[in-house]
Amino acid sequence: MTIIDRDISRRGVIAGLGGMAFCIAVGNDGVRLMSQARANALANAAINPWVRIAADGTITILSAGAEMGQGSMTSLPLIVAEEMDADWSKVAIEWTPADAKVYGYKDPFGTENLMWIVGSRAVQLYFTQLRIAGAQVRKVLIANAAQKWGVDAATLKTEPSVVVNPANGARLSYGEIAAFGTIPPTLPAVDPKELRERKDFRLIGKSVPRRDTPSKVNGTAQYAIDVKLPGMVYASTLHSPVHNAHPGIWDAGKQDPSAIAPESWNDAEVRAMRGVIAVVKLANGLAVVADHFENAKAGRDALKVTWRKAKAEGFNSDRALEDYVKVHADPNAQAVKLEQKGDVAAAFAAAAKTYHAEFRSDYGYHAQMEPLNAVVRINDAGGKVEVWEGSQAPDETRKAVAKALGLPPEQVDFHQCYMGGGFGRRSLGDYAAECALIAKEVRRPVKLIWTREEDIAQGMFRPQSFQCLEAATDASGKVTGWKHCVVGDGEFLLITGIKIPYYGVPNQAIERRGVSHGIKLKHWRAVGHVFNTFAIESFVDQMAVDQGMDPIEFRFERMGATPKARKVFETLAQMSDYKAKRPEGRAIGISITERSGSLGAGAVEISLDRASGKIRVHKVWVAVDGGVIVQPGAAQANVESGILYGLSSVLHERITISDGAVQQSNFHDYNLMRMSDLPEELNVKFVDVDTRPTGLGEIGNPFIAGAISNAFYRLTGKRLRHLPFTPERVLETLKA
Amino acid sequence: MVSFTLNKRQVSVDADPSTPLLWAIRDHVGLTGTKYGCGAGLCGACTIHIDGTAQRSCQIDVGSVAGKTVVTIEGLSPSSSHPLQKAWVVEEVPQCGYCQSGQIMKAAELLAKNPKPSRAEIITHMDGNICRCGTYHRIIAAIERAAREA
Numbered sequence: 071m072t073i074i075d076r077d078i079s080r081r082g083v084i085a086g087l088g089g090m091a092f093c094i095a096v097g098n099d100g101v102r103l104m105s106q107a108r109a110n111a112l113a114n115a116a117i118n119p120w121v122r123i124a125a126d127g128t129i130t131i132l133s134a135g136a137e138m139g140q141g142s143m144t145s146l147p148l149i150v151a152e153e154m155d156a157d158w159s160k161v162a163i164e165w166t167p168a169d170a171k172v173y174g175y176k177d178p179f180g181t182e183n184l185m186w187i188v189g190s191r192a193v194q195l196y197f198t199q200l201r202i203a204g205a206q207v208r209k210v211l212i213a214n215a216a217q218k219w220g221v222d223a224a225t226l227k228t229e230p231s232v233v234v235n236p237a238n239g240a241r242l243s244y245g246e247i248a249a250f251g252t253i254p255p256t257l258p259a260v261d262p263k264e265l266r267e268r269k270d271f272r273l274i275g276k277s278v279p280r281r282d283t284p285s286k287v288n289g290t291a292q293y294a295i296d297v298k299l300p301g302m303v304y305a306s307t308l309h310s311p312v313h314n315a316h317p318g319i320w321d322a323g324k325q326d327p328s329a330i331a332p333e334s335w336n337d338a339e340v341r342a343m344r345g346v347i348a349v350v351k352l353a354n355g356l357a358v359v360a361d362h363f364e365n366a367k368a369g370r371d372a373l374k375v376t377w378r379k380a381k382a383e384g385f386n387s388d389r390a391l392e393d394y395v396k397v398h399a400d401p402n403a404q405a406v407k408l409e410q411k412g413d414v415a416a417a418f419a420a421a422a423k424t425y426h427a428e429f430r431s432d433y434g435y436h437a438q439m440e441p442l443n444a445v446v447r448i449n450d451a452g453g454k455v456e457v458w459e460g461s462q463a464p465d466e467t468r469k470a471v472a473k474a475l476g477l478p479p480e481q482v483d484f485h486q487c488y489m490g491g492g493f494g495r496r497s498l499g500d501y502a503a504e505c506a507l508i509a510k511e512v513r514r515p516v517k518l519i520w521t522r523e524e525d526i527a528q529g530m531f532r533p534q535s536f537q538c539l540e541a542a543t544d545a546s547g548k549v550t551g552w553k554h555c556v557v558g559d560g561e562f563l564l565i566t567g568i569k570i571p572y573y574g575v576p577n578q579a580i581e582r583r584g585v586s587h588g589i590k591l592k593h594w595r596a597v598g599h600v601f602n603t604f605a606i607e608s609f610v611d612q613m614a615v616d617q618g619m620d621p622i623e624f625r626f627e628r629m630g631a632t633p634k635a636r637k638v639f640e641t642l643a644q645m646s647d648y649k650a651k652r653p654e655g656r657a658i659g660i661s662i663t664e665r666s667g668s669l670g671a672g673a674v675e676i677s678l679d680r681a682s683g684k685i686r687v688h689k690v691w692v693a694v695d696g697g698v699i700v701q702p703g704a705a706q707a708n709v710e711s712g713i714l715y716g717l718s719s720v721l722h723e724r725i726t727i728s729d730g731a732v733q734q735s736n737f738h739d740y741n742l743m744r745m746s747d748l749p750e751e752l753n754v755k756f757v758d759v760d761t762r763p764t765g766l767g768e769i770g771n772p773f774i775a776g777a778i779s780n781a782f783y784r785l786t787g788k789r790l791r792h793l794p795f796t797p798e799r800v801l802e803t804l805k806a
Numbered sequence: 807m808v809s810f811t812l813n814k815r816q817v818s819v820d821a822d823p824s825t826p827l828l829w830a831i832r833d834h835v836g837l838t839g840t841k842y843g844c845g846a847g848l849c850g851a852c853t854i855h856i857d858g859t860a861q862r863s864c865q866i867d868v869g870s871v872a873g874k875t876v877v878t879i880e881g882l883s884p885s886s887s888h889p890l891q892k893a894w895v896v897e898e899v900p901q902c903g904y905c906q907s908g909q910i911m912k913a914a915e916l917l918a919k920n921p922k923p924s925r926a927e928i929i930t931h932m933d934g935n936i937c938r939c940g941t942y943h944r945i946i947a948a949i950e951r952a953a954r955e956a
Binding site: 138139140141279280282283284285286287288289290291293295296298304344362363364367437438439440441488489490491492493519521522523703704707710711712713714715717718736737738742743744745746748752 | 821822825826829832833834836838839840841842843844845848851878879880886891894895899900901902903904905906910929930932933934936937938939940941942944945946
């Protein structure tokens with residue numbers, strides 16, 4: 071059992087450290103180290119040392135890499151350690167506090183600092199800053215040794231955790247230096263040219279195991295759901311089953327609580343139940359608080375509530391999809407232009423041939439294995455709040471909790487925990503804010519756990535979509551004009567992956583037509599890429615078939631594939647022996663996808679049970695250009711995970727909504743891929759390049775739908791046009 | 807009050823006998839390696855052993871294990887020394903890790919009954935345990951390694 075009861079001031083931590091502690095400053099160009107003296111001199115310095123070196127040689131490096139299975143908790147400190155030339159076996163990893171001003175990266179799409187570990191961008195965004203920080207620490211250590219020995223620092227070298235004088239063989243370990251060393255008020259500058267060359271890396275690109283693995287085979291890894299505080303009580307919530315979301319990403323701040331607040335409920339009956347302490351009214355639901363979770367849940371299950379009208383009342387997801395077709399056909403419908411290149415009208419007017427295709431996709435649920443939960447403790451005076459949560463965006467949780475309680479964020483301390491899956495769902499802090507309101511009401515530490523049923527009913531989904539694509543080709547068969555319109559809810563969630571920078575089509579018009587249903591929507595492992603890439607790559611395949619061309623050659627010759635795209639396709643063709651004849655009853659299909667700077671070409675080999683409509687995927691290959699690979703083992707696991715996440719969603723997963731409420735309730739009707747669906751082979755290959763690392767957690771996912779549908783066409787002569795490809799849909803397609 | 811043997815220790819839990827064993831183990835006793843995933847016997851994250859048989863603890867009333875022997879991930883071996891745990895580390899199976907206690911307990915039941923399972927036997931035995939991160943191929947590799955090296 072873990073009982074957490076700590077209240078340590080950060081200043082106290084710094085003062086009591088001993089050794090050398092390198093703190094963090096944020097400049098215009100990102101994360102920088104500063105000395106402890108300077109950190110302490112700052113007013114209200116809520117600063118933890120990013121790097122600490124103790125006299126015994128232990129090096130503690132903080133990690134901003136929220137860990138949901140992707141491995142960046144290990145990768146980020148590893149990058150620092152590489153440039154520090156630290157002995158990895160002496161490196162301990164701790165979480166950074168949730169202060170984005172200090173530990174965040176600069177938002178690539180804005181001006182603020184963020185700690186969002188989303189879009190598989192952790193390594194990508196922190197890479198250069200952390201290398202520079204590590205190099206600065208190394209320079210300080212060398213300078214201290216040089217001073218001690220009375221030699222020129224430029225003559226000294228390092229080995230892992232040791233400064234060496236090659237002239238006389240003298241050695242000082244980093245721990246020995248920490249015992250006497252000082253940190254200058256201004257840290258030495260590091261020019262990016264001084265960073266290590268790839269050939270000299272000792273840690274980056276090598277086989278370094280993840281640090282979280284041992285705790286994940288014996289039950290000791292700490293998830294928020296495992297946190298136990300003295301005097302803690304448990305809460306289980308029931309929310310309005312009908313969603314009430316505003317357009318775009320769900321935001322509690324935008325929601326009008328009066329619209330869906332519970333109107334009346336069997337309060338006295340539930341309060342009288344075993345162990346029940348309170349029934350707390352929330353903006354959009356009720357929380358039953360009890361001495362144990364099973365009692366809170368029993369109370370929650372017994373609630374009978376009359377709800378006020380919510381925005382999504384009457385909404386039906388199947389019907390809405392058909393309405394999207396009308397929105398697309400309506401010349402007066404509002405459209406947001408996403409890409410306008412060349413003269414599309416002229417390309418279509420001059421076309422030798424035009425093509426047209428339509429695709430649909432359903433809502434998808436994250437289904438992270440750990441249901442959403444948080445623990446909150448508020449001190450008696452109400453001015454100090456602690457939150458335990460597994461979060462992809464600790465700074466967002468801190469802000470959300472502070473806002474809910476009407477406190478400044480500085481009064482909220484965030485304790486990061488492992489996440490039992492994130493996939494884009496765990497970056498809002500909405501359930502932590504809810505837990506804080508409950509804790510405030512009952513004046514006790516509270517653990518809030520959403521039941522799986524609640525987790526699905528209150529899901530924030532990958533939006534459903536309707537898509538229409540049109541293309542114009544010239545007399546030589548080259549694609550000269552390209553139109554793509556996506557219709558649906560979810561604003562920017564709908565458009566990721568809709569552009570085609572890996573192709574060289576000269577005239578393009580890409581647009582989004584928005585509707586708003588009140589259904590909660592959210593980032594979801596590559597979100598829009600899933601359905602946009604499906605539509606794009608199925609459409610390209612359709613044209614290749616029509617022109618009687620090999621689909622890879624068509625992409626090279628007629629779509630103007632870029633050199634980077636050619637490279638991944640060539641690698642894919644080689645590793646999959648793409649042109650080889652497949653066994654009887656099997657076919658191969660290919661697709662390309664980009665995500666978070668990475669580019670991947672993938673292929674699947676499938677067979678089909680024509681009686682049941684069940685598609686079986688036997689082999690998968692993917693060739694990825696992800697820049698320099700920091701942790702090859704974790705990188706491969708990430709891509710494999712993306713592949714299986716993609717297979718699961720494409721073959722099984724479907725959320726439907728009737729009268730505004732989600733119809734699925736648990737894993738019996740929201741089907742996830744199981745071991746028996748596992749392909750016999752998963753083959754992942756990284757293209758060898760020297761460029762900066764790019765995101766890998768979502769590159770294995772978006773190509774799956776197109777690759778399967780293209781293989782399906784080769785097998786049956788029919789096209790699958792509606793995600794997911796459930797057996798019922800496959801049978802309908804075969805009959806059509 | 808319900809008494810049973812948990813990881814070689816005698817425990818007594820002051821809970822209603824209808825309380826799911828999962829919550830008795832996690833909250834009343836305080837062993838949190840056994841996880842809540844679905845609460846409906848559909849995912850396997852809460853898998854434990856009762857008298858040597860793998861069971862979903864969310865579907866078992868604590869009252870029904872009175873006098874029985876329950877083993878959780880914490881009691882599987884001293885210091886992660888079970889061949890499966892060692893193989894799980896070598897094959898770098900866990901990603902988010904949340905389902906892995908249940909996976910290992912389910913696999914331990916298999917190896918106890920069938921020390922050299924075929925790939926097909928592994929898949930049939932493990933098919934009820936969901937891993938959302940998609941570590942299934944590594945789970946198979948780890949079970950095969952443990953069977954080989956045990």
